[in-house]
Amino acid sequence: MRYKKLSFLLVVSLVFFLSVSLVLICAWFYYYFHDNKKAEIRIPLNDTISHQKKFDSLQNLYTASIGTLDTLSAYGNDSVRADINNKLAEFYRLRNEVNSLLQERSNPDKLETARLKITSLQQKIDELKARTMKVEYENKRLSSMLQQLSNELKTGEDATRRTPSGTFSKLPQDKPAVPPLLNISDVKISALSGSTEKVEETGSAEETERLSGTFTVRSNVHLSTNTELMIVVIQPDGRILQSTSWESGTFETREGKKIYSSKVLFDYKGEQKQLSFSISADEFQKGEYKVFIYQNGVVIGKGSKTLN
C-alpha cells in the first residue's frame, strides 16, 4: 500500500517535471528564434534615420489628407448624406488604422502597410471630393434652372398683363387665373325709386334712387365653392357708379385693374339660377348706363339702361 503510494507520487512528479521542462524548452526556443529574427531586422544607424524620415513623410502625407477630409465633411446636402456618410465611415476606419500604424514607428514592417493604407486613404478622399463637387455642380445647375423658369414665368405674366397702351397693370393679387364657367342670359336693368315697400320703376334720372339688375346664370360644370361675380356700371360721364366705398373695390381684368360697382356672391351647384344686384347713389345722370358682368376678370354678360 505504501509502495503503491510512493510509486504514484513519483510518477506524478516525473510527469510534472517533464511538462515544465517541455514548456521551458519551448519558451527558450521561441525567444531564441525571435531574437534572431530581431537581429536580422536590426538596421544599421544610417538606415534607421532614413526609415524615420520615411515615417515622417508618411505622417505629413497622412496629416495633409486628413486636413482635406475635414473640409469635405462639411459638405453634403441632406439628399446625398447617407451615401457620403458611408464613405466617411470607411474613411474613418482607414484613418484609425493608419494612425495606429504611424504610432508604431519602431516597427519597420508597418512602414509599407502604412504607405499602402495612406494611398488607399487618399483614394477615398479623392472619391469624396469628386462626389461633393458633383453635388455642388448639380445644385448650381438646378438653381439656375429654377431662376430661369421663374424669369420666364414673370415674362409670360408681364406679356399677358401688358395693356394696349403699353403700360403694365399690377399683378393679380388674390385669385389665380381661372377661365369663366358661367353663361349669363336675360340681363335686365331697371331704374327704381321709392322705398322697399313701394318700389316704382322710372326712366327719369332725377327720380332714380337706385339702379337694379337681374340675370340668369347657368353652367354645365358643377361648382361647389362660392362663386363671385363683379358688376361694373359705367355712368354716362364714363366714371364707375359706386354705391358706397364700403361696398366697392378693385379687381383684375384682362384690360387691367378695374373698380367694381357691386359684387355678387353665391353658392352655385349647377342649376339655373336668377341673381340680382342693386346700386344706390345720391344722384343719377341723364344718359346711358352700361352694365358689365365679370367672372374671373372676363366679361360674361352685358346690359344697359338709358335715363332721361
Next chain:
Amino acid sequence: MTRLLFFYILFLFSIPGYTQSSFKLKYKNSSVYAGIDIGSKGVKMSILEVGKNSQKTGTFNILQETSVNTDFISFTDPTFHATLTGLCSLYTTAVNTYQIPSSQVYTVISSGVKMQADKDDKNSWLKQLIDSFRICVNEPARNVELIDVLQEARLSHLGIVPESRRYTTFLIDIGSGNTKGGYFPNGNTKDFKLFQVNWGTKSVANATEKRLDDDKSIANFNKQLYRVLAGEPNSEIIYAVNVSGAYNMSDNMAVSGGIAWSVATLLYPELIDNPVVPVTYSDVVRFSENLVTNYTSYSDTAIVRSITDPTLDKNVIGREVKRVNQVFDQKSLMAGTGLLLRIMRQFEGLYEKKQFYLVKNGQVGWISAYVDQTVGK
C-alpha cells in the same frame, strides 16, 4: 402776438373771399358743417360736406382743413390766449366767411387735452377757455364738449362706420403715439368697448431708430423693426385684442389714421376718390415687402404711370401720392405698416376671414357723428 395771430387767420380766409357756395360739393342734397377741435398741439377746424344718406352710407367729404398750432397743453398765459384767439377766429370764419349756420358748427376739447389737464390739475383752465370762448363769440349757451378717450373713439365709430355695419365692425385709429378704437358689443350705441395700445407709428419708428447703431441702412432698419414689433407692441396688441373680445364679435375691421390714409393711397390709387378702401391682409403684406425691396414704385411718377383707367384724373392721383410721400418717408411707412400688420394679423384667421378696410378721413369722423346725432333729433 395774439392780435397778430387773429389778423393772420382773418387774412388767410378773407382772400379770395370764400363762401359756402365756393366749395366744390360732391353730393347731391348735402349740407356743410364745421367741426372745431381743441387738441394738444392747437386748434383745428374741418369743413365737412355730409351727404343725405350719411348715416346709411357713411359718406362725408372733407372740404377744407385748417389748424393753428398754439401748444395749449403747456398751460401758460400766452398759449392760453393764443388758443382762445385761434378758437374765436376759426369760429368767426366758419360762421361769417363760410356762412355756415352756428347750429352746424361743433366745438370740442379732445381727450389728449383733458388727460393732460387732469395730470397737471389744470381743469379750471379748460373751464375758463370755454367761458371766454362763449363771451368772445357772444353765444353764452354754446356747447363745448370735453370728450375723453372713450367718447372720442365712440364718436369716431358712429361717424365713420355706416349704420348697416355698426355692430359688426371693429374700428381703430393708429396715431403717431398710440392706437385706440373699439366696437359696440351689445347692439346699441350706448355701450362701447374700448381698445387701447400705447404704440403708434412714430413711437415704433423711434424705438427702431434707437436700435440701429451705426448701420442706418434700410435693411438694418427692417431687421430691427421686426425685432421691435415682435417685442412689447406684439404682446400689448395680443392682450388688448383678447381682452376686448373684438375678434369673436366683428366681421369687419376698419383702420383709420395717417398710416391708413398712406397705405390706401399708395396701394389703390385708382380709388383716390373713395374715403374707404377695402384691402386684404396679403395686400398689406406685399405692400410692406415692396417698401423694402422696391420703394421707388411708390413714387408719384411711378404710380401715375401705372394707371390704365382713362376715366381717372392722373393729376389728382399724382398730387395725393406726392402728399403721402411728403408726410411719410420710407422708414415711417415701414414702421406704420409693420404696426398695422401686427394688428391685422390678430384678425386674420385661418378659416374665418374678416374684411379689412382702410379709412382715409377718420380724423373728422367725430363731426359726422355729431351731425348724425343732431339730424336724428
